């Protein structure tokens with residue numbers, strides 16, 4: 579029987595399935611493994627089922643035992659793994675696309691609504707019983723009739739577009755490639771981010787974290803937005819230059835921000851914490867029972883397919 583290391587605790591049904599398939603080292607106490615511990619524990623394993631909290635960089639990859647043949651990441655994003663270093667060592671890296679599209683698009687909508695309708699201030703006032711209704715109490719911004727810019731029109735971006743249309747928003751997007759009409763569904767394509775940002779009353783970030791997208795929201799590009807724009811990020815924290823964003827929020831150049839993801843998670847730049855116009859969530863994008871179960875099942879399927887066939891359709895390197 580093959581041996582695998584599972585670096586984080588999974589839902590019970592997924593762990594039961596793993597134990598039927600393989601001799602598995604589960605992490606029953608959900609301890610955060612150091613790099614050394616991850617390397618040591620995987621010494622006799624053919625596979626690793628990792629999560630976004632494992633920083634599997636070149637240094638870790640190069641120290642893994644020759645036995646390790648696959649790293650199956652329990653996430654659609656795989657920025658936590660140096661996939662080139664893995665390829666050089668003939669280690670296959672896989673991800674879990676599709677199954678988390680709807681849950682993540684729902685969180686993007688929550689960020690859009692929370693930021694636009696001043697949810698941070700409203701929740702505080704309601705909990706402190708410190709409010710009374712008046713015609714101008716906590717007036718926010720309405721979604722219907724506004725322009726939504728989507729940066730990254732992959733599966734999640736398109737799922738956000740579908741939901742936003744139902745809210746009466748006009749959809750604009752930038753993507754590496756223009757989509758075919760059946761996928762684009764009459765959204766307006768912008769060839770560059772400057773053009774997209776300049777029409778985005780609200781911008782939803784849905785692109786992967788890459789060298790090209792790192793800090794794509796920065797001091798200069800924040801100037802492209804219309805006054806009082808809203809920005810939400812349900813993808814990865816790497817895309818925002820935090821200090822520039824905090825300044826734009828303080829200067830009221832940007833009306834509000836909604837974040838589910840952060841640079842250096844679980845740390846959050848302290849500058850965001852006391853701003854009333856920032857709506858924060860702790861990386862809940864895929865956090866529903868159905869989605870987390872389906873993601874782990876797919877991460878398991880990926881290892882199984884690789885062990886059975888020597889290949890895997892969700893290979894990313």
Ligand code: GLV
Pocket residue numbers: 630652653654655656678863864
């Ligand atoms: C979650 O952030 C994922 O990439 O799956």
